[in-house]
């Protein structure tokens with residue numbers, strides 16, 4: 001790390017979790033800083049028009065600063081906001097969303113509802129641990145090494161209780177790279193994925209399961225990473241668990257996505273579903289049917305789709321499990337699904353894409369199909385604002401809400417309601 005030190009005045013916190021400061025005609029992005037404080041910062045990356053720095057001393061602290069609870073916070077790349085009080089975290093996320101919508105979509109929203117997480121810590125039911133040289137933890141932000149952790153304050157306490165067994169596993173499986181854990185608070189059980197570059201002998205895994213893995217881990221799979229995606233080699237034990245949210249029960253397979261903040265499951269579903277009213281709706285990127293099942297109760301017919309076959313199998317099963325007869329599910333990309341329904345009358349399209357947002361062709365099809373309303377659930381305000389700008393040819397953004405499913409991190413989840421413009 002370079003040892004250039006600068007005294008920087010933090011204007012605000014920008015999307016990504018960095019404090020923004022200007023010095024010598026250059027912009028600096030400053031880690032571990034809080035709004036409107038003066039810090040001494042060490043510059044660790046210098047580019048032509050901006051630099052990256054880390055606050056090493058607070059010269060004039062912000063009154064929104066607090067002590068982080070996590071002993072690894074200084075190094076761990078997982079959280080960015082533990083040193084900032086929770087109300088300010090929420091304000092930062094709301095401002096990040098408003099700024100993106102203004103800068104990229106030319107929209108000046110006056111009101112954005114912000115829904116806090118009822119608890120700031122212990123909320124995550126899904127955690128991806130990295131493994132290196134017997135250490136189980138997370139990637140350091142400064143040198144990409146592993147911070148070995150005994151406890152992660154944002155993880156469900158039961159996941160933390162599992163860490164000693166996971167560490168023992170790393171001694172037994174020499175080339176273990178990652179361990180992904182899903183905990184079901186409903187069933188009080190775990191599913192785990194062991195990621196290795198080479199095949200993990202199945203018989204060995206069965207033995208390890210008996211000796212080192214507690215019985216509450218009901219299923220263990222061996223996976224490998226290829227082009228950033230995870231691929232399954234095989235599975236031992238049960239490949240799914242169940243999670244209840246309000247009146248609904250979901251089967252969740254180890255290969256399916258499930259929302260991670262257990263304290264907001266019900267509020268999140270209600271936020272998306274409460275005002276829905278339709279004869280026919282589509283839901284793109286539907287996962288295991290987290291929103292689809294409650295949505296089905298609000299209209300005549302809904303068709304969900306996801307490109308992940310595991311999620312679609314779960315969604316189909318979940319519709320039956322919950323007695324929902326007016327929802328069907330397709331294994332399809334969002335684009336193919338929109339293409340399939342081109343020209344049909346749709347009242348609502350609900351969509352929840354990954355961070356990259358929508359592709360151009362999906363937007364074109366939405367603009368051709370012209371459903372009466374679109375509910376856009378986004379985990380990235382930058383791609384959201386880009387997509388809303390494109391959709392604004394035919395749609396008006398009626399309302400945006402931030403729902404804080406990722407306290408302590410810079411991630412901004414929002415639900416955005418768009419309605420067709422009247423001529």
Ligand SMILES: C[S@@+](CC[C@H](N)C(=O)[O-])C[C@H]1O[C@@H](n2cnc3c(N)ncnc32)[C@H](O)[C@@H]1O
Nearest residue numbers: 257285286287290306307308332333334352354
């Ligand atoms: C953020 S998750 C949301 C899932 C669901 N809405 C929920 O709340 O549980 C995004 C989902 O998009 C799916 N996905 C990713 N790329 C896709 C694509 N091009 N077409 C359809 N689904 C896709 C993933 O499999 C994943 O289930």
